[in-house]
Amino acid sequence: MNKQWIALNMPITLEMKTTDPEEMKLAVRYWAMSETGEFVEKVMDLVPFRDITHSGTLAAHVRTWCRAYDENLTCRDCGTYLEVTSRSAVKKFPQQSPWPCPECKKTRERQEREARAAEAEALERELSAYRAQLPSGPIDYTQLSDDHALLLLALNVALSPRLGSAAFSVNDCTALAPLDVGAFIDKLEMAHAIREAPLDAMPGTYFLRDGELMFHTRALSYRLTPDIHLGANDEALSLLIEREYADASALFNLWLDFATADAMRYFFDKCTAFNHDLDAKQYSEVRSTLREALKTLSVSQVWFVAWKCVKDAASLARLVYYTEERATATLPGKVRRTLEKAEKEGTVIRKWDRPDHQPSGALGMLFTELFGIDEDTPGADVLALLNASRAEHCEPQNAMLPPEAVRRWLCEALANDTGPQMLERFAGLIRDGYDVDGAVHALLAPTPTSSAAL
Ligand SMILES: [Zn+2]
Incomplete structure (x- = not known):
C-alpha cells in the first residue's frame, strides 16, 4: 500500500x-x-x-x-x-x-555490540600476551625453602582437599591465617609454588583501562605448580609433610609474619569495636611496632597491649577537649611507648585469651603441631624451638616414638580433617591401658581398613 x-x-x-x-x-x-x-x-x-x-x-x-x-x-x-x-x-x-527514534536505536545498539566485540577482542589479545609470559613449567618441591614449603602445606590444609585439583582465589584461603592472606599467597606465587591461572578466573577479573590490562587482585585465580617428578597431586604434597624442616631462620621469619597477622587481626577488630578509624600510615606504624615486639613477646601478650591501648584511646575520645580523630592519632605512639616501658621496667605483660572468633588458621595450627609453638609462646623462645626441631632431626631416630611418623600422622589428621576421630582412638587406647608411647605405636600401625592415613 x-x-x-x-x-x-x-x-x-x-x-x-x-x-x-x-x-x-x-x-x-x-x-x-x-x-x-x-x-x-x-x-x-x-x-x-x-x-x-x-x-x-x-x-x-x-x-x-x-x-x-x-x-x-x-x-x-x-x-x-x-x-x-x-x-x-x-x-x-x-x-x-x-x-x-527506532532506526537510530537500532544503529546505537549495533554500534554498542560492535564496540563490545572490539573490546573483548582487544582484551583477549592483551590477556593472551600476558598469559604467554607467565611461568609455566613444573618446579622441584624438594628445592622449595622451608618457609615456602610450610606455607604451601598450610595452604593445602586450608583448601583441603582441592589444592592439587582445582583453581582457587585469595578469598577461598581465609582458613590459612587470621589476616594478610593475600600477602601469604603472593609469597607462594613469588616462590613459583603456585601460579596465576587466568583461564580459571571469573569473567570480569581482567579488564582494559585506557588500553592497559588491569585485574581485580582478590578475584585472581591460582593453581598449584606441579612437582617436576610427581605432578600436582596428593603424592607430591606429601613430600611437604615428610620433609625435614630445619631452616630455623627462614621459619622464624614466616612465624613473625604469621604472628604479626594474628596480632594485627585482633588490633583491627578492637579498633573497629572502639570506633578508631586509623589511616594506612597509622596501621603500618602499629604493624611495624608489633612485629618488632613479637621477636620477644608472645602473640597473646601483644593482644593484651593492643587491647589496653585501644581502650585507653577510647577513654581519651570521651574527654570534652579531645576528638575521636585526635584520640585515634595517639594510638601508634601509645602502643610503642607501652611496649618500651614494659621492656625498660622488665614488666611481665599478661597474656590475653584467643578470641573465639579468631582461629589461628592452618598456618598457626602447623606451627603448633610441628614445633609446639602457639599464641602463648614468647617470640624469644620461638627460634629456640625451631632450632630444637633441627637438632631433633640430626639425632638418631627415637625407636620408641619416631617424631617423623608422629608429625606425619598429625599432619594427615589435619589435612584430612580426621583430628576428632584420631583423638577419640587415642583416648580409647589410653583407657584400654596403653601408655602414650604404646598408644601412638598402635595408632601408627597399619590396620586392615586404613593404612598410614588416619
Ligand atoms: Zn533518529
Whole structure:
C-alpha cells in the first residue's frame, strides 16, 4: 500500500495505513488541533463510529488506521519526528526526545555490540600476551625453602582437599591465617609454588583501562605448580609433610609474619569495636611496632597491649577537649611507648585469651603441631624451638616414638580433617591401658581398613 501522508495545520503529521475514507476522516478529526495547541474535538464526541461505542477504545483503533508523528518531538540523533501514540504524549513546544527514534536505536545498539566485540577482542589479545609470559613449567618441591614449603602445606590444609585439583582465589584461603592472606599467597606465587591461572578466573577479573590490562587482585585465580617428578597431586604434597624442616631462620621469619597477622587481626577488630578509624600510615606504624615486639613477646601478650591501648584511646575520645580523630592519632605512639616501658621496667605483660572468633588458621595450627609453638609462646623462645626441631632431626631416630611418623600422622589428621576421630582412638587406647608411647605405636600401625592415613 502506498503511504499517504497528511500534513495538518498543526504539529502532527499523519501517515495513513487505511484507505477507508471514513476511517481516514475520523483519524484526522481525532488528531486535529487548534492553533493554540488544543485538540479541536473531545474524544467522547467522536463516538459512536460504526461498532465503536466507547471513547476509551477509540485511540487504539485510530492507531491501526494511521501513525501520528509529533513535529515538536525530534530524535536526538537524526532530528526526525517521533511517533506519538496518544493525545497525552503530544508536546506543546519543540524539544528533543530523551530516547532516539527506532532506526537510530537500532544503529546505537549495533554500534554498542560492535564496540563490545572490539573490546573483548582487544582484551583477549592483551590477556593472551600476558598469559604467554607467565611461568609455566613444573618446579622441584624438594628445592622449595622451608618457609615456602610450610606455607604451601598450610595452604593445602586450608583448601583441603582441592589444592592439587582445582583453581582457587585469595578469598577461598581465609582458613590459612587470621589476616594478610593475600600477602601469604603472593609469597607462594613469588616462590613459583603456585601460579596465576587466568583461564580459571571469573569473567570480569581482567579488564582494559585506557588500553592497559588491569585485574581485580582478590578475584585472581591460582593453581598449584606441579612437582617436576610427581605432578600436582596428593603424592607430591606429601613430600611437604615428610620433609625435614630445619631452616630455623627462614621459619622464624614466616612465624613473625604469621604472628604479626594474628596480632594485627585482633588490633583491627578492637579498633573497629572502639570506633578508631586509623589511616594506612597509622596501621603500618602499629604493624611495624608489633612485629618488632613479637621477636620477644608472645602473640597473646601483644593482644593484651593492643587491647589496653585501644581502650585507653577510647577513654581519651570521651574527654570534652579531645576528638575521636585526635584520640585515634595517639594510638601508634601509645602502643610503642607501652611496649618500651614494659621492656625498660622488665614488666611481665599478661597474656590475653584467643578470641573465639579468631582461629589461628592452618598456618598457626602447623606451627603448633610441628614445633609446639602457639599464641602463648614468647617470640624469644620461638627460634629456640625451631632450632630444637633441627637438632631433633640430626639425632638418631627415637625407636620408641619416631617424631617423623608422629608429625606425619598429625599432619594427615589435619589435612584430612580426621583430628576428632584420631583423638577419640587415642583416648580409647589410653583407657584400654596403653601408655602414650604404646598408644601412638598402635595408632601408627597399619590396620586392615586404613593404612598410614588416619
Ligand atoms: Zn533518529
